[in-house]
Amino acid sequence: MSETIGYLGPKGTFTKIAVDSMFNGEVKKGYKNIPECIDAVQNKEIDYAVVPLENTIEGTVNITLDYIIQAKDVKIVSEVIVPIRQHLMVHSSNAAQPLDKLSIIYSHPHAIAQCHAYLRNELPNVKANSMASTAAAAEYVSKHPEENVAAIANHLAAKEYDLSIVEKDIHDFDNNHTRFVVLHKENAALTSNKLEEKGYKTTITVSLPSDRPGALHQVLSAFAWRNLNLSKIESRPMKTGLGNYYFLIDIEQKLDEVLIPNAIAEMESLGCSVEILGSYPYYLHSGNGVTLAI
Amino acid sequence: MSETIGYLGPKGTFTKIAVDSMFNGEVKKGYKNIPECIDAVQNKEIDYAVVPLENTIEGTVNITLDYIIQAKDVKIVSEVIVPIRQHLMVHSSNAAQPLDKLSIIYSHPHAIAQCHAYLRNELPNVKANSMASTAAAAEYVSKHPEENVAAIANHLAAKEYDLSIVEKDIHDFDNNHTRFVVLHKENAALTSNKLEEKGYKTTITVSLPSDRPGALHQVLSAFAWRNLNLSKIESRPMKTGLGNYYFLIDIEQKLDEVLIPNAIAEMESLGCSVEILGSYPYYLHSGNGVTLAI
Structure with missing residues (x-):
């Protein structure tokens, strides 16, 4: 059994x-x-x-x-x-868009916090919105190809929701x-x-x-x-x-x-x-x- | 200044x-x-x-x-x-409804976890859905008086969003x-x-x-x-x-x-x-x- x-x-x-x-x-x-x-x-x-x-x-x-x-x-x-490695991922139909054209990045509030320096330095004009989990953020992005939005989540979420990772390892501290x-x-x-x-x-x-x-x-x-x-x-x-x-x-x-x-x-x-x-x-x-x- | x-x-x-x-x-x-x-x-x-x-x-x-x-x-x-004290709260227009008639309880996943025994024993048939924060759950409940829904959040959230606390201290462990x-x-x-x-x-x-x-x-x-x-x-x-x-x-x-x-x-x-x-x-x-x- x-x-x-x-x-x-x-x-x-x-x-x-x-x-x-x-x-x-x-x-x-x-x-x-x-x-x-x-x-x-x-x-x-x-x-x-x-x-x-x-x-x-x-x-x-x-x-x-x-x-x-x-x-x-x-x-x-x-x-x-x-x-713990966090990546920025988008719907595959938006993978060729420049990142500073993203309208919103979705993730769990703690994941957004873990990528604070990256977001502040690289994408200061893109809004970060909270979701209940990183997986829920990845799911939202997978269902909204018409919006140029991204999720912060792990590689398994990218695989499960068929998203393209456009920036790897964007968390501030390694060795977490x-x-x-x-x-x-x-x-x-x-x-x-x-x-x-x-x-x-x-x-x-x-x-x-x-x-x-x-x-x-x-x-x-x-x-x-x-x-x-x-x-x-x-x-x-x-x-x-x-x-x-x-x-x-x-x-x-x-x-x-x-x-x-x-x-x-x-x-x-x-x-x-x-x-x-x-x-x-x-x-x-x-x-x-x-x-x-x- | x-x-x-x-x-x-x-x-x-x-x-x-x-x-x-x-x-x-x-x-x-x-x-x-x-x-x-x-x-x-x-x-x-x-x-x-x-x-x-x-x-x-x-x-x-x-x-x-x-x-x-x-x-x-x-x-x-x-x-x-x-x-850390968690309470169950509803829109004041629903405060007289019996609790087992609630359709959904909203909260942050960790707050739902903290009230696990209460939810399992008292409201086993009510669904618990995740939100990005307990405050977001309280806000949702305040804006949807037409739905018989509740939030798990603290007393300040009840005050800020003008909700009625219908069950106090529903967290499983005291002295948190x-x-x-x-x-x-x-x-x-x-x-x-x-x-x-x-x-x-x-x-x-x-x-x-x-x-x-x-x-x-x-x-x-x-x-x-x-x-x-x-x-x-x-x-x-x-x-x-x-x-x-x-x-x-x-x-x-x-x-x-x-x-x-x-x-x-x-x-x-x-x-x-x-x-x-x-x-x-x-x-x-x-x-x-x-x-x-x-």
């Missing part, structure tokens, strides 16, 4: 780029938002859910973390890191990447045969017993003297009010039987609560594929 | 709630996105800029930090923390707060005479010389043994590629002449680069005001 992969849709999103790089011909189902997608994997309507664990135009880390932590019985089983995690009911790492494995991570949350100077320092000692490298640490507010917070920590190692469990036991003996969100391989999407669309 | 305050618009945003709680009758100018607003304060077109430093529907911390760090000569001079920072060209703390000061923060970025186990632990020692409490720490990817990162750290104290400068000097002697983004008072918006609209 074929597996079903749920993701944060619609087609043409960065999440879909992550899904396509990880999975082959499985059934793929787009969800309208992150909580719906997490509900679906929790209720076993789908086998895997792919959602952003960092900020994207499509969703925020807040939303993903809030619902993963609430769901409890879904685990992170894999991760794909996708470079977003992490997408694969969620599953069973705590079983999901390996890819399509992408090269870059490493292994164990993601935990740690809440401290009280807000006191040096508490974090003490927690980090448990990792430092075991030479456990951390690739991410972030304090996040607890939902119980201002002033209380927990830490989201990525340990750059597979969950073993000695080092990480002992570090966790030590933190717990200090009064911390620790949850393991998953131990999983991670993969880097090359970011190539833009040539598909031009 | 009156001062000009720029903010991430349009009217009816959470950023505008922060602006109104901090400033009085000064000239207030809405900008379409965060980079435009930061440019304006850097070019002295406006005196102060108010932008989110945490994820909101209107912008992400990534965008704000990228442009603040690039601008270099703007400083954080104040902060307002605003509770967002930090809004006030930016200025001069490094001079901005105090409020409208809000009670909750404390003082100094925000710095620290980049480590190399990615090695325990480096963060060593950096935190500089704070821990001086009893300098940290209220936030977050590792963030550098724009130079994967694998390099810097830390965003909030020290719960005003920049003094001894403790913080000595901690910074120690970190620099370890090969770290340290930048001070600002030392400023912070304020908590009460979150009340919802009664205005009903």
Whole structure:
């Protein structure tokens, strides 16, 4: 029986780029938002859910973390890191027009913000209008060949809506990447045969017993003297009010039987609560594929 | 001469709630996105800029930090923390209709996600459609009294677009707060005479010389043994590629002449680069005001 992969849709999103790089011909189902997608994997309507664990135009880390932590019985089983590249695209019948003759550029407000320097310097007289998503902007452009308008979106949106990319990589900051995690009911790492494995991570949350100077320092000692490298640490507010917070920590190692469990036991003996969100391989999407669309 | 305050618009945003709680009758100018607003304060077109430093529907911390760090000569001079509360609102001529007779609920996709449990449990048969912003959704509802539609937005949007709030606080997670920072060209703390000061923060970025186990632990020692409490720490990817990162750290104290400068000097002697983004008072918006609209 074929597996079903749920993701944060619609087609043409960065999440879909992550899904396509990880999975082959499985059934793929787009969800309208992150909580719906997490509900679906929790209720076993789908086998895997792919959602952003960092900020994207499509969703925020807040939303993903809030619902993963609430769901409890879904685990992170894999991760794909996708470079965020924004392109300017038009209907193919308008591809020969000079860019400064464009009347309006459509995109999601955050994508317009990400291309701020390009728009200010290269197309200062072209108006930028907001849409609900970059995919919706690409769809609008595909349906209005009679208007000389453009969309800012990714290469997959150009392909899905059959648009011509007229300017590549117009985002202001290179090396923007977003992490997408694969969620599953069973705590079983999901390996890819399509992408090269870059490493292994164990993601935990740690809440401290009280807000006191040096508490974090003490927690980090448990990792430092075991030479456990951390690739991410972030304090996040607890939902119980201002002033209380927990830490989201990525340990750059597979969950073993000695080092990480002992570090966790030590933190717990200090009064911390620790949850393991998953131990999983991670993969880097090359970011190539833009040539598909031009 | 009156001062000009720029903010991430349009009217009816959470950023505008922060602006109104901090400033009085000064000239207030809405900008379409965060980079435009930061440019304006850097070019002295406006005196102060108010932008989110945490994820909101209107912008992400990534965008704000990228442009603040690039601008270099703007400083954080104040902060307002605003509770994120979402309400269901309709045109006043439809306020007496039963909610399950609504045809469509409009909002930004992230706001729809934030109210996932409410919508699933209370209004499972009402369709939720995406718009570019919660304010745009409120505007649409105000202009279409003939349709029995609703918007999810904040109390200020209800007031600005003269809508009736029919269900208060429909967001799934309480205690969601967002930090809004006030930016200025001069490094001079901005105090409020409208809000009670909750404390003082100094925000710095620290980049480590190399990615090695325990480096963060060593950096935190500089704070821990001086009893300098940290209220936030977050590792963030550098724009130079994967694998390099810097830390965003909030020290719960005003920049003094001894403790913080000595901690910074120690970190620099370890090969770290340290930048001070600002030392400023912070304020908590009460979150009340919802009664205005009903």
